[in-house]
Amino acid sequence: MRRIFPCLVLVAALSVSGCGWFSSNEIDWQSRVGSYTYEDAVKDYGEPLACQEFSDGGQSCTWSASGVITRERNMVLTFDGYGYLESKDMMSF
Numbered sequence: 001m002r003r004i005f006p007c008l009v010l011v012a013a014l015s016v017s018g019c020g021w022f023s024s025n026e027i028d029w030q031s032r033v034g035s036y037t038y039e040d041a042v043k044d045y046g047e048p049l050a051c052q053e054f055s056d057g058g059q060s061c062t063w064s065a066s067g068v069i070t071r072e073r074n075m076v077l078t079f080d081g082y083g084y085l086e087s088k089d090m091m092s093f
Contacts (some may be wrong), residue, residue, distance in 0.1 A: 029088040036085040041077055049074075057081030 038061070042048070048061035060078040074091040 029085075033085050033087070038077075038079050038083045041085075045075075054081075058086070 038059070041061070041063070045063045048063050051059045051061040053059045058078065058080045060076055063075045063077070064072060072092070076089045076091060077085060078087045078089075080086050
């Protein structure tokens with residue numbers, strides 16, 4: 001029991017923090033459209049896992065946060081050619 005308890009506490013903490021990292025309830029993403037930049041996202045979430053560049057100079061980038069052990073959550077932010085946020089989507093698989 002002494003070994004199991006610290007592991008359970010760690011798993012619970014990681015699950016809670018992973019689930020809340022990209023929580024839509026805490027951030028009003030719509031108010032960030034047009035003002036939030038790619039640089040802001042890197043500062044807030046670190047380097048993205050991947051980015052897809054568009055012919056107009058914009059890009060769509062993916063950040064990942066592990067949720068529950070069997071689930072992966074991804075946040076996809078799309079930026080215009082000037083680097084400003086156009087949209088935010090969440091993907092889970």
